[in-house]
Amino acid sequence: MVADPKRSGSNPEEEHLEDRKPQSDEAHSAFTPPEGVPLPAPPEEEHPTSEFAVPSGFAPEAAAESAQLEGSAFNRPKGRTTQTRQPSGYPAFTPPHGIPVIRLTKETPWQDRMRTMLRMPIADRPVPERAEKHEDETGPAVPRVLDLTLRIGELLLAGGEGAEDVEAAMFGVAHAYGLDRCEPTVTFTLLSVTYQPSLVDDPVTASRTVRRRVTDYNRLSAVFRLVDDICAEDVEVTLEEAYRRLAEIRRNRHPYPGWALTLASGALAGAASTLVGGTWLVFIAAAVGAMLGDRLAWLASGRGLPEFYQFVAAAMPPAAMGVALSLVHANVQASAVITGGLFALIPGRALVAAVQDGLTGYYITAAARLLEVCYLIVGIICGVLVVLYGGVQLNATLNPEEALGGDSRPVTQICVAMLLALAFAVLLQQERHTVLVATLNGGVAWVVFGALHDTGGLDPVAATAVAAGLVGLFGQLLSRYRYASALPYVTAAIGPLLPGSATYFGLLGLAQGSLETGIGSLTQAAALALAIAIGVNLGGEIARLAIKVPGAAEASARRAAKRTRGF
8 A cells, every 4th residue: 555645753552543434425335235145125114123023924903892801911912711709880990991980960969879898998989079169270179178168067066967968069169169189087076078089199188176065957958958069060169158158147136036946845755655645744744854854955055064964954844744744643654654744855866877977987986975875864864863862752653564565547647757856857947848748758657667666566677777767768868859868857757766765664664773674664765765876777778779879780789888898
């Protein structure tokens, strides 16, 4: 090779690199075939073949007629079976067309829609399909929505609503305003709700304490209407309007004045005394004693005494009236007078709510409610026993056998049973249009009980359970027809079934020193009370089974409350 004179002073390594460079502008590629080898044919298509294309010689599978048979990498290969049985309604893989959407339409009440979603895992809950109900476009005002949710739950829990229905209402309000990933929690005195926007965001938790409970079913019905409007798709309720309506509900006065409540307590006691065999004189005496007890309880409440002492004070005048009549007139049925007074004091509403919470899996709230019922019943026992001990020392004629026979006139029994339910509805501050329905429901309950127990000879506990089941069934159906709470249609109707006479006979046995008789009667009273509570809850569940479950055609079967089995 002849050296270039221009590169005579250059480095030998640079000369070597220069010799390796191509001698022309055409650079030869390493993939260029050598001379004598023919070039390959150009590809038929413009784009290269994908690695997922079907190789030559293999025929593609026929397209599936339905979307469920569409090819997917997660589909089970043909000819391969598995011995593991999957639960019905849940596929073993995510289908290529996606998971079916559960549509919670207005065809079902919001209670059932929200209860169905509460019983789902968070991952399976459907996202709100409509536009979120909030003022700005950036997103829902989370603190205000949580505060509104807690205030609504507070009114419902303070009014005696069950824990599951309170959670369903709270979840419905939060879900309607766009907070779909929220978890409400209800205990006896504490409400809390937690919202987490996503798995990577910090959760936001708010809580509220229920310190006062009031018996006002008028306010309870108004809150249910507000929740129904918020959860409805065809009604637009902004946060400001919801707060305004909630403030109006809190400011609303009771539908009945104080004197009407006092007369209602007297009518309830008089009707109950006639129901167990009393005469018109017994009716008047029981009514006067109950009204005195009601005024004395109001006085104790105004002085700030706890509810336990209020029940002690309310139980003493009816018992004193019965003892006084037995001392003046030996032929007066004093037992019926005292029994009528006990009917107005037995906490049947709290007992039904406690058993319902226990049956639906809210054991902490159920235990607290049962403890409250026990305290109130102990207060009644203390008030009655103090008077009965005094009557026994004065040789008062207290014969429980006088009230055991009952009234043999069926028409009179039905009328006084309906009067008892009517007075109970007034005491519960129900709306006027629900009073008549509750009264008729109470009459039906007593007719069923009388037909099964008096005519058919069925055990009183079983007859009470069947009658209470019909009350719960009719109450649930009426509440879903009106999109309202079931308590106004159920609580007053179970009044004629309350174990007032069994409670009195047990207390009288303890006062007279007959422990065996007293404990036996109190045990029967507890069995009757549990039969009422379980019957009401079972009737409500039967009513729910008769109603179409949201998304049942597309999704899985209706889940049980909390847990189905203990393992």
